[in-house]
Amino acid sequence: MTEEKDTASSATPTTTNMVTTARRLLDSELNVVNIGLEIFHNALKLQNIKVVDVNWSPPPKLDKETEDLLDKIL
Amino acid sequence: MKISEKLRQSSGVSEASIVMATETNKGVLIRLGFSPSLIEQANESDMIIAVRAKDKQSIDLASEQIGKLFESTEEEHRLDSRDHEETTTDIDLALRKMPGTNLVLLSIPGEYVKDISYKLIDQGIHQQIFSDHVPVEDELKIKKHAVTKGVLILGPGAGTSIMNGKGIGFSNTISVGPVGIVAAAGTGLQEVACLLDHCGIGVKHGLGVGGNDPKDKIGGIMMLECMKILEKDDDIKVIAIVSKPPSPSVEQKIVEYVIGNSTKKYVLAFIGGQLTAGTTTDHHRGTVKVNSLASCVLAIANVLGNQQLQKAISQIYIRPEGLANLLQGEWSKLRSNQKYIRALYTGGTFTYEAQVILRDIIDIGQMHSNAPIEQIKKLQDSFKGEMHSIIDLGEEEFTKGRPHPMIDPTIRKFRILEEAKDPEVGVILLDFVLGYGSNPDPVGAVLDELQLAKEIANKEGRYLPVITHVCGTKNDIQGYERSVSKLHSAGCIVMPTNALAVIGSALISQRGQIELGNIYSRYIELPHDWNQF
Numbered sequence: 165m166t167e168e169k170d171t172a173s174s175a176t177p178t179t180t181n182m183v184t185t186a187r188r189l190l191d192s193e194l195n196v197v198n199i200g201l202e203i204f205h206n207a208l209k210l211q212n213i214k215v216v217d218v219n220w221s222p223p224p225k226l227d228k229e230t231e232d233l234l235d236k237i238l
Numbered sequence: 239m240k241i242s243e244k245l246r247q248s249s250g251v252s253e254a255s256i257v258m259a260t261e262t263n264k265g266v267l268i269r270l271g272f273s274p275s276l277i278e279q280a281n282e283s284d285m286i287i288a289v290r291a292k293d294k295q296s297i298d299l300a301s302e303q304i305g306k307l308f309e310s311t312e313e314e315h316r317l318d319s320r321d322h323e324e325t326t327t328d329i330d331l332a333l334r335k336m337p338g339t340n341l342v343l344l345s346i347p348g349e350y351v352k353d354i355s356y357k358l359i360d361q362g363i364h365q366q367i368f369s370d371h372v373p374v375e376d377e378l379k380i381k382k383h384a385v386t387k388g389v390l391i392l393g394p395g396a397g398t399s400i401m402n403g404k405g406i407g408f409s410n411t412i413s414v415g416p417v418g419i420v421a422a423a424g425t426g427l428q429e430v431a432c433l434l435d436h437c438g439i440g441v442k443h444g445l446g447v448g449g450n451d452p453k454d455k456i457g458g459i460m461m462l463e464c465m466k467i468l469e470k471d472d473d474i475k476v477i478a479i480v481s482k483p484p485s486p487s488v489e490q491k492i493v494e495y496v497i498g499n500s501t502k503k504y505v506l507a508f509i510g511g512q513l514t515a516g517t518t519t520d521h522h523r524g525t526v527k528v529n530s531l532a533s534c535v536l537a538i539a540n541v542l543g544n545q546q547l548q549k550a551i552s553q554i555y556i557r558p559e560g561l562a563n564l565l566q567g568e569w570s571k572l573r574s575n576q577k578y579i580r581a582l583y584t585g586g587t588f589t590y591e592a593q594v595i596l597r598d599i600i601d602i603g604q605m606h607s608n609a610p611i612e613q614i615k616k617l618q619d620s621f622k623g624e625m626h627s628i629i630d631l632g633e634e635e636f637t638k639g640r641p642h643p644m645i646d647p648t649i650r651k652f653r654i655l656e657e658a659k660d661p662e663v664g665v666i667l668l669d670f671v672l673g674y675g676s677n678p679d680p681v682g683a684v685l686d687e688l689q690l691a692k693e694i695a696n697k698e699g700r701y702l703p704v705i706t707h708v709c710g711t712k713n714d715i716q717g718y719e720r721s722v723s724k725l726h727s728a729g730c731i732v733m734p735t736n737a738l739a740v741i742g743s744a745l746i747s748q749r750g751q752i753e754l755g756n757i758y759s760r761y762i763e764l765p766h767d768w769n770q771f
Contacts (some may be wrong), residue, residue, distance in 0.1 A: 181388030184674040185469045189340050189364050189390065190401050190443055196333045199354070200345030203645065204368070204407060206326075207674035208343075210715075211404050216336040220346050 250296025260639030396446030397424030415440020425585030594622025
């Protein structure tokens with residue numbers, strides 16, 4: 165796909181990318197990953213939007229020593 | 239919540255709540271009249287089952303029901319789990335399960351958003367961030383990083399977006415058409431989209447950028463990007479910006495972009511913003527500036543053509559004399575000490591707009607809110623009305639550890655009855671938001687309380703007006719007409735827009751003694767010099 169040029173005098177390559185990629189999103193079929201509240205997953209399903217649901221929970225809170233150790237290992 | 243709903247339907251049960259023992263939930267249960275000494279014994283990891291019924295027999299029946307309901311819910315969950323192959327606990331796995339993921343919807347506690355958002359940005363995945371309480375420094379970093387990667391970030395704090403007619407988050411079933419909206423106000427976007435739908439005007443895209451975006455700290459980063467995105471869509475003829483007034487520097491960027499680059503017509507709806515002479519229209523570029531959600535819709539219709547404007551007027555506008563005639567019967571039945579408006583809102587933007595309009599009509603010194611705008615006093619206790627009280631039931635004191643009031647009506651039911659008991663209340667003002675994500679029947683859920691409220695007042699020789707508006711469309715699951723019909727059956731007044739409901743509540747509380755013409759010219763009507771561009 166050729167990139168479209170923004171006519172704004174303040175156009176930058178990054179701004180042009182945003183317009184192009186976002187328009188691609190808006191004009192395409194949505195493929196959604198829902199992270200968090202189940203009601204949003206349900207709302208998307210009701211509209212026949214493809215969605216994968218992540219039943220997210222926060223990472224365990226570790227003390228600093230353990231965190232530092234894990235950072236070294238991983 | 240499903241079990242609580244089923245339990246409330248049991249014979250003899252007047253209230254049932256099955257909730258985790260968070261501080262908010264415990265506070266609510268105590269307000270609902272359950273024993274504080276018992277409730278305070280529960281820890282955060284405990285579940286509280288609270289049931290109020292008319293007699294011991296009903297309690298025993300309810301107890302039996304509880305066991306059966308928990309068993310059946312487990313079974314339903316097991317069955318559902320087998321069908322929900324698309325559920326996982328791992329984000330990376332989820333992305334692999336959805337090849338070509340082009341949008342992530344993120345609704346997790348704000349402190350965790352940045353790390354996840356960054357990883358998604360690096361993979362080029364656009365996001366709608368519903369999460370509140372994302373630190374503003376994080377939001378700025380996220381958006382700056384996203385711009386360098388060409389990734390769209392909607393939110394944080396964005397409850398609603400519309401993409402080619404599909405709703406993301408809390409949203410409504412609307413028709414697709416020639417309007418694009420950039421909004422820093424979730425229920426504001428919903429209201430404008432739904433009202434346009436009533437007027438036969440469709441919305442192609444509505445992009446929610448979150449309430450912080452138009453402030454100085456974020457500088458309108460995504461608001462401007464979204465304007466550029468919509469500007470490139472040939473199907474879109476008019477772009478509306480819906481927001482509280484941006485910071486002056488952001489407003490300047492918006493106006494400079496529109497004047498310098500746009501080929502489309504713009505409606506700038508800065509709710510509560512000042513309209514100064516000479517800035518309401520820019521005939522050269524077809525930019526109009528309004529300061530309410532209702533006038534935003536009229537302005538859009540005006541831009542699209544006279545036929546569209548006439549239809550919009552017929553759908554969402556009531557002439558001042560018509561409004562006064564309609565409501566005179568309400569205020570004529572009030573006792574002399576029934577003075578105050580008590581607004582119990584589920585939509586934050588409606589709360590904001592109500593304060594903006596009422597501040598121009600009634601004594602500011604008597605106005606209170608739990609989410610006050612400039613010049614309005616903060617309520618001492620969000621759970622108790624004072625004089626005129628405009629309450630956002632979606633604020634944190636009501637929602638921490640609890641579902642949003644658009645989903646769970648428990649707190650609003652309680653508040654409706656509390657306000658009904660106050661002999662100084664002259665009118666109750668309510669919003670009902672339909673659509674995806676909302677309660678399956680927002681009106682039905684409080685219908686008993688609305689009828690009971692009027693009975694409570696009646697027993698004490700008072701008449702209690704209730705004025706409402708419904709934000710929704712005929713194609714929403716809950717049904718706009720059905721919802722309106724239920725409200726009428728409960729003796730409630732239904733206005734087509736929040737602005738008219740607010741003005742109506744002021745008319746009632748002030749016994750018709752307000753400068754309607756002046757208020758209409760500021761918040762409802764189009765300026766007299768507007769013609770079709």
